[in-house]
Amino acid sequence: MSPDTPRVLSATALRGLMEQVFMTAGCEADAAGVASDVLLEADLRGYSTHGLLRLPTMIRRIQSGMINAAARPRVVTERAGSALVDADRALGPVGALFGARLAAHKAESAGTAAVGVVNGDHICMAGYYVEQIAKTGCVGLITTVTQPLVHPLGGTERLLGTNPVAIAIPIRGQEPLLLDFATSEIAYGSVLTAKARGEQLPPGVALGPDGTPTTDPGLAAQGALASFAGHKGFGLCLFLGLLAGPLLGAKVGRPLGQAVKEGHYDKGDLLVALDPGAFTDPGVFQDSVKAHLEEVKSSRKAPGVADIRIPGERARAERARRLRDGVPVDQEVWREVVAIAGELKVSLPV
Amino acid sequence: MSPDTPRVLSATALRGLMEQVFMTAGCEADAAGVASDVLLEADLRGYSTHGLLRLPTMIRRIQSGMINAAARPRVVTERAGSALVDADRALGPVGALFGARLAAHKAESAGTAAVGVVNGDHICMAGYYVEQIAKTGCVGLITTVTQPLVHPLGGTERLLGTNPVAIAIPIRGQEPLLLDFATSEIAYGSVLTAKARGEQLPPGVALGPDGTPTTDPGLAAQGALASFAGHKGFGLCLFLGLLAGPLLGAKVGRPLGQAVKEGHYDKGDLLVALDPGAFTDPGVFQDSVKAHLEEVKSSRKAPGVADIRIPGERARAERARRLRDGVPVDQEVWREVVAIAGELKVSLPV
Numbered sequence: 128m129s130p131d132t133p134r135v136l137s138a139t140a141l142r143g144l145m146e147q148v149f150m151t152a153g154c155e156a157d158a159a160g161v162a163s164d165v166l167l168e169a170d171l172r173g174y175s176t177h178g179l180l181r182l183p184t185m186i187r188r189i190q191s192g193m194i195n196a197a198a199r200p201r202v203v204t205e206r207a208g209s210a211l212v213d214a215d216r217a218l219g220p221v222g223a224l225f226g227a228r229l230a231a232h233k234a235e236s237a238g239t240a241a242v243g244v245v246n247g248d249h250i251c252m253a254g255y256y257v258e259q260i261a262k263t264g265c266v267g268l269i270t271t272v273t274q275p276l277v278h279p280l281g282g283t284e285r286l287l288g289t290n291p292v293a294i295a296i297p298i299r300g301q302e303p304l305l306l307d308f309a310t311s312e313i314a315y316g317s318v319l320t321a322k323a324r325g326e327q328l329p330p331g332v333a334l335g336p337d338g339t340p341t342t343d344p345g346l347a348a349q350g351a352l353a354s355f356a357g358h359k360g361f362g363l364c365l366f367l368g369l370l371a372g373p374l375l376g377a378k379v380g381r382p383l384g385q386a387v388k389e390g391h392y393d394k395g396d397l398l399v400a401l402d403p404g405a406f407t408d409p410g411v412f413q414d415s416v417k418a419h420l421e422e423v424k425s426s427r428k429a430p431g432v433a434d435i436r437i438p439g440e441r442a443r444a445e446r447a448r449r450l451r452d453g454v455p456v457d458q459e460v461w462r463e464v465v466a467i468a469g470e471l472k473v474s475l476p477v
Numbered sequence: 478m479s480p481d482t483p484r485v486l487s488a489t490a491l492r493g494l495m496e497q498v499f500m501t502a503g504c505e506a507d508a509a510g511v512a513s514d515v516l517l518e519a520d521l522r523g524y525s526t527h528g529l530l531r532l533p534t535m536i537r538r539i540q541s542g543m544i545n546a547a548a549r550p551r552v553v554t555e556r557a558g559s560a561l562v563d564a565d566r567a568l569g570p571v572g573a574l575f576g577a578r579l580a581a582h583k584a585e586s587a588g589t590a591a592v593g594v595v596n597g598d599h600i601c602m603a604g605y606y607v608e609q610i611a612k613t614g615c616v617g618l619i620t621t622v623t624q625p626l627v628h629p630l631g632g633t634e635r636l637l638g639t640n641p642v643a644i645a646i647p648i649r650g651q652e653p654l655l656l657d658f659a660t661s662e663i664a665y666g667s668v669l670t671a672k673a674r675g676e677q678l679p680p681g682v683a684l685g686p687d688g689t690p691t692t693d694p695g696l697a698a699q700g701a702l703a704s705f706a707g708h709k710g711f712g713l714c715l716f717l718g719l720l721a722g723p724l725l726g727a728k729v730g731r732p733l734g735q736a737v738k739e740g741h742y743d744k745g746d747l748l749v750a751l752d753p754g755a756f757t758d759p760g761v762f763q764d765s766v767k768a769h770l771e772e773v774k775s776s777r778k779a780p781g782v783a784d785i786r787i788p789g790e791r792a793r794a795e796r797a798r799r800l801r802d803g804v805p806v807d808q809e810v811w812r813e814v815v816a817i818a819g820e821l822k823v824s825l826p827v
Contacts (some may be wrong), residue, residue: 209756294720
C-alpha cells in the first residue's frame with residue numbers, strides 16, 4: 128500500500144506496529160509495551176498530538192543516543208513520602224510510569240507521596256500516569272515542564288514550557304475521572320498538526336518569531352505560544368515549570384532549551400499520590416464524587432446546550448468509538464511512520 | 478467621626494481594631510491575632526474582597542454559634558506524610574494556619590505532606606497559609622472549596638465553589654513567590670463589592686437567578702458565577718472542589734450549600750507542603766527559581782507593554798504603598814464595621 132493512502136488502523140494493529148518499532152530500535156519488551164500503551168491511549172481518545180505523531184521523534188532520539196532504549200530508572204533518594212527517580216534517560220513513558228507506581232505505593236503507607244522523575248524524555252499523554260495511580264485507589268496528580276515554547280504574558284520570547292497538569296480521581300466501578308490539560312492555549316502538537324495539514328491556527332494563541340501575532344503554524348512553530356487564561360494561566364504555567372524543573376534539580380526556560388539542543392532533555396516530572404484512606408472512608412469518598420458529578424451533569428442547562436460535559440467524557444466516548452471503528456492516522460504522520468518502519472525493516476499492518 | 482466619612486486606616490490601627498473586635502466577640506488572643514493578620518494581609522495587598530469586608534460575617538457566625546471562638550483544632554488521624562485536622566468549627570484562618578504548620582512540619586521528615594482541615598470556616602486569603610509554609614523553606618499549596626456559587630460550563634445553577642488554589646515558592650533573601658487565584662472568573666467578594674459600590678460587573682462572568690447572563694451584581698449574588706478559562710477552568714474548579722470536599726470527608730455542591738444554611742460550613746481545606754531538600758539542594762533550587770524569574774522579567778516585551786509582571790508583584794508593591802499610606806476602607810464596609818464595633822463596645826481608632 129502507498130504511504131499516501133489515508134489510513135485507519137485497528138487499536139491492535141496500531142499498538143503492534145508501535146511495539147515492533149520500539150523493540151527493533153533497541154527497547155526491551157517492557158519499555159516498548161509501556162511506550163506503545165501510552166501513545167495508543169492518546170490516539171484512542173482523540174489526542175492525536177500525543178499519540179503516534181510522537182513516535183518518529185522518540186525513535187530519532189533513541190538513534191541519536193538522547194534516549195537510552197535500555198534505561199533502568201532508579202531511586203536516587205527517598206523519604207517516607209517522597210522520592211527522586213533518575214530515569215536513566217529512558218523513554219518518557221518509562222520514567223513517568225515508574226514514578227507513578229512508586230508514588231502510589233508510597234502513598235499507601237505515608238498517606239501522600241511526591242515523586243520527582245528526572246532524566247526522562249517527553250512523557251506524551253500526562254493523564255495516562257495519573258490514571259494508573261487512580262486505579263490503585265489513590266488520587267493522582269502530575270505536572271511536567273517542556274522545553275521553552277510559551278511566551279510570558281506581555282512578552283514575546285519563548286521561555287516557558289507548555290507545562291501540562293493532570294489529575295485523576297478514582298470512582299467506584301468506573302474508569303477514573305480525569306482532568307488533563309496544557310497550560311498553553313493550545314498544545315505544541317496542535318501547531319505541528321495544523322502545519323502538516325496546511326491549516327491555520329485560531330487567532331490569539333501564538334506569536335511568530337518576530338513577536339507579532341500569527342495564525343500561521345509554520346511561524347508559530349518558530350515563535351511562541353500564549354499561555355491560557357490571562358494572568359491566572361500565565362501564573363500556573365510559570366509555577367508548574369518551577370515545580371517540575373528546579374524543584375527536582377532539573378532545568379526550566381533557556382537553560383532547558385539549551386540542554387535539549389545539546390541532546391539532554393534535562394527536565395522533570397512531578398507525580399503526587401494521595402490515599403483517600405488517609406483522610407476518610409474511601410467508599411464514602413467515591414460515592415460523594417459520583418453524587419457531585421451526577422448533580423452537575425443533571426443540572427439546568429443554558430439555552431442551546433444539549434449536554435453538560437464532565438472532563439474526560441468526550442475522550443472516553445471517542446475511545447469507545449475508535450476501539451470499535453479504528454484510529455484514523457494523518458497522512459503526514461503515516462508517511463513518517465512508514466519511513467521509520469522501512470528503515471527498521473518492521474512490516475506494516477496489512 | 479461619622480460612619481459616612483471616607484476612611485483610610487493605618488495598618489496598625491486596622492489590625493488593632495480587628496483584634497479587639499475578635500477578642501470582644503469571644504476569641505482568645507492567639508485566634509484573634511491570626512484572623513486579624515490574615516484579613517490585614519489581604520487588605521494590604523489590595524485584595525479588599527478578602528480583608529476587613531469579611532469581618533462582619535465572621536463575627537455574626539461567632540454570635541450564631543456557627544463559628545466556635547474558643548476552638549481547639551486537633552489531629553484526628555495521621556500518617557508519616559498526611560493528617561486530617563478537625564478545626565473544631567474555628568475561624569477559617571485558625572484551622573488553616575494549624576494545617577499549614579502541620580504540613581510544613583511533617584514535610585520536613587516525610588519529604589511531602591498533605592493535611593486536610595475540616596470543620597473550619599472560610600479561610601479568607603488562601604495565599605497567606607502557603608506563604609507561611611514557604612517561610613519554612615518548603616513549597617506550599619492550598620485549595621479549598623466554598624459553598625456553591627459557580628455554575629457548571631454549559632449549565633446555569635450554582636453547584637461549584639469558587640475554589641481557589643494558591644502556591645508559594647520560597648526564594649532566598651526575598652518574600653516567597655506567590656500565586657493565588659479563584660477558579661471562578663471573579664471572586665464572590667467582587668460581586669458583593671460591586672453591589673455595595675453600585676457598580677456593574679464585566680460581561681460574561683455571571684448569570685442571574687433565571688440563568689441568563691447579567692452584569693447586575695444584585696442578580697449575580699442570587700445567581701451563579703462563571704468558572705474561568707472555558708473547559709480547562711471548569712475542570713480545575715470541579716476537581717479542586719472534590720479534593721477539598723469529599724476527599725477530606727467533607728461536602729461539596731448542594732449538600733454543602735444545605736449544611737451552610739443549617740449553620741455548619743462542612744467543607745475542607747487541603748494543604749500540601751513539599752520539602753525541596755527531598756529532591757535537590759534547596760539553595761540551588763532557589764537560585765534556579767530566581768534565574769528563571771529574571772529571564773522572564775527581562776525578556777522582550779510585546780508592543781505597548783511597559784513591564785512583564787511576575788505573579789504577586791503588583792500586590793507586593795501595593796502592600797508597601799499601603800503600609801506607608803494606609804488602607805482605604807469602602808464606606809459600606811466601614812459602616813458595617815462601625816455597627817459591629819458599637820455593639821461590642823470596641824472603640825474606633827481615632
